[in-house]
Amino acid sequence: MPDVEIRKVATFIEEIYHEGGPxxxxxxxxxxxxxxxxxxxxxxxxxxxxxxxxDLKPLGLQMGQKLIDALGGDPKLIEGxxxxxxxxxxxxxEHGALWHVPGGYAMRELLGGAKAIVPSTKKxxxxxxxxxxxxxxxxxxxxxxxxxxxxxxxxxxxxxxELAFVLVMSTGGRIHDRMGGLAAADIKGEDGxx
Amino acid sequence: MSADIRKxxxxxxxxxxxxxxxxxxxxxxxxxxxxxxxxxxxxxxxxxxxxxxxxxxxxxxxxxxxxxxxxxxxxxxxxYGKAAMVGENGELEHxxxxxxxxLGAPLRKEVEKGAALVPSSKKMGGPGQDLDVPxxxxxxxxxxxxxxxxxxxxxxxxxxxEILVAVAVTDSGRPxxxxxxxxxxxxxxxxxxx
Numbered sequence: 001m002p003d004v005e006i007r008k009v010a011t012f013i014e015e016i017y018h019e020g021g022p023x024x025x026x027x028x029x030x031x032x033x034x035x036x037x038x039x040x041x042x043x044x045x046x047x048x049x050x051x052x053x054x055d056l057k058p059l060g061l062q063m064g065q066k067l068i069d070a071l072g073g074d075p076k077l078i079e080g081x082x083x084x085x086x087x088x089x090x091x092x093x094e095h096g097a098l099w100h101v102p103g104g105y106a107m108r109e110l111l112g113g114a115k116a117i118v119p120s121t122k123k124x125x126x127x128x129x130x131x132x133x134x135x136x137x138x139x140x141x142x143x144x145x146x147x148x149x150x151x152x153x154x155x156x157x158x159x160x161x162e163l164a165f166v167l168v169m170s171t172g173g174r175i176h177d178r179m180g181g182l183a184a185a186d187i188k189g190e191d192g193x194x
Numbered sequence: 195m196s197a198d199i200r201k202x203x204x205x206x207x208x209x210x211x212x213x214x215x216x217x218x219x220x221x222x223x224x225x226x227x228x229x230x231x232x233x234x235x236x237x238x239x240x241x242x243x244x245x246x247x248x249x250x251x252x253x254x255x256x257x258x259x260x261x262x263x264x265x266x267x268x269x270x271x272x273x274y275g276k277a278a279m280v281g282e283n284g285e286l287e288h289x290x291x292x293x294x295x296x297l298g299a300p301l302r303k304e305v306e307k308g309a310a311l312v313p314s315s316k317k318m319g320g321p322g323q324d325l326d327v328p329x330x331x332x333x334x335x336x337x338x339x340x341x342x343x344x345x346x347x348x349x350x351x352x353x354x355x356e357i358l359v360a361v362a363v364t365d366s367g368r369p370x371x372x373x374x375x376x377x378x379x380x381x382x383x384x385x386x387x388x
Contacts, residue, residue: 009220010207011263017199027202070206070263130349151349154207155324 004059005038008157011070014150021176028172032133032152033067035059035165042090042161049094053101056165060099060106063167068110071169075111079184080146080170083107084121084133088158096122099165107167114138115192128155133168139189144181145173195244197251198231200356204263205346212369221366223344225327226259228252228359235283235355245291252359253297257304260363271305272378273340275362276312277327279319281352289316292359302332305363309386310335319358322349327362333383338375339367 012034015027037059041049068075083103085096104118119134119141130153137143150168158164173184188194204227208220230252233244253276261268276297278289293314302308313328313335324347331337344362352358367378382388 005211007211008207008209010205012203012205013263014201014203016201019200153347155345 004055006035007038007162008036009066010034010154011066012152013070016175019175024175028170028175029071030148030150030168030170031067031071032150032166032168033063033070034152034154035063036154036157037163037165039088039091039095039161039163041095042088049098053098056098056102057106060102061110064106064110067167067169071171077171078111078169079138079172080135080148081107081111081114081138082119082133082135082168084131084152084166086123086125086129086131086158086164088160088162089124089126090160091124091163093122093124095163103165103167107169111138115189116141117192125158127157127159129153131166133166135168135170137184137187139192140182140187140194141192142182142194143173143184143187144179145177145184146170148174195233195247197228197248199228200231201229201351202259203227203348204259206263209369215370217369221364221369222264223362223364224260224263225344225346225360225362226256226263227346227348228256229348229351230357230359232281232284232288232355232357234288235281242287242291245288246295249292250296250300252292253300253361254304256359256361257301257363260361261304264363264365266365268304268306270365271332271363272366273329273342273364274301274305274308274312274332275314275327275329276301277315277325277360279317279323279325279352279358281354281356282318282320283354284357286316286318288357292357301361305332307333307383309333309383311386319352321351321353322347325358325360327360329362329364331378331381333386334376334381335387336376337367337378337381338373339371339378342368
């Protein structure tokens with residue numbers, strides 16, 4: 001199988017102190033890690049692409065750990081997550097789906113067996129394309145205060161024959177969450193939903 | 195007056211391959227951004243001293259964030275740059291007040307030395323606009339391999355009454371420099387130029 005050939009890795013961390021309302025004593029953090037790799041299937045149709053998911057597993061774990069470290073190093077602080085991919089224009093959206101298993105399960109493993117499905121998005125795009133990566137609570141998808149998203153993109157990626165894979169994590173909900181619904185403090189955290 | 199900071203964001207990118215060649219060690223750039231309230235939005239104010247003081251504060255805060263994010267000792271920083279984008283209710287002179295009188299000295303402390311002019315750019319702009327931060331060698335502006343730039347962009351800043359302030363620091367030049375000129379190794383670094 002093809003090696004995972006990495007051209008760039010980038011991390012992006014936001015600390016949010018307020019958005020016009022009360023200032024947080026501890027800022028909320030959102031972070032993203034992006035890996036830009038060669039797309040081994042660019043430019044042609046390949047029927048069996050699943051083996052590449054196995055090759056991507058170590059990358060998923062490396063990226064997840066890098067992001068946890070950039071957010072302070074303590075996996076217990078992470079409350080929300082999401083993932084996404086941008087496929088360079090010589091690839092197909094299906095290549096972006098390769099990220100579901102290696103990206104999602106890496107984060108769940110690193111976060112101590114997180115229960116909720118990892119929300120995701122994907123698209124085909126050129127260098128400079130922006131991806132709005134959805135975020136939800138790691139153990140209970142219905143936690144309303146943690147529905148969020150983070151925009152990610154790079155001016156020079158993905159090139160036509162590349163894939164940009166993204167993981168995002170957050171340390172809390174929206175900074176001025178006041179829409180009610182299931183609160184993080186009230187979840188059971190058994191079925192991944194509530 | 196100290197800055198009313200709404201957000202701080204830090205972006206780090208590593209380039210591991212370029213043009214099919216391995217880059218080892220990877221070249222790395224960090225950009226730290228503060229989104230602050232513009233105390234003078236909405237009218238003309240003659241005396242911009244408070245913004246100059248905010249510039250000093252942010253030179254330290256953002257310079258430190260970049261060096262920390264790169265995980266280097268201050269002496270290992272090789273190039274730097276700064277830029278500001280002023281939301282629509284401010285004026286370009288507000289960017290100048292932040293960037294030029296006082297931001298440089300505390301930034302230079304964070305990167306140790308810094309004999310060279312800190313290259314800069316500024317513009318008016320809104321959320322989602324690109325800001326290109328110029329980069330130049332921190333001790334010898336003529337080092338040709340270190341002329342570069344790095345793009346920052348935030349989907350939610352700067353709002354009309356805000357200013358986005360960016361400081362960039364690297365531990366390296368371009369990935370594959372080969373246009374000659376003064377090299378990092380041959381730079382004397384006393385006069386800020388050669």
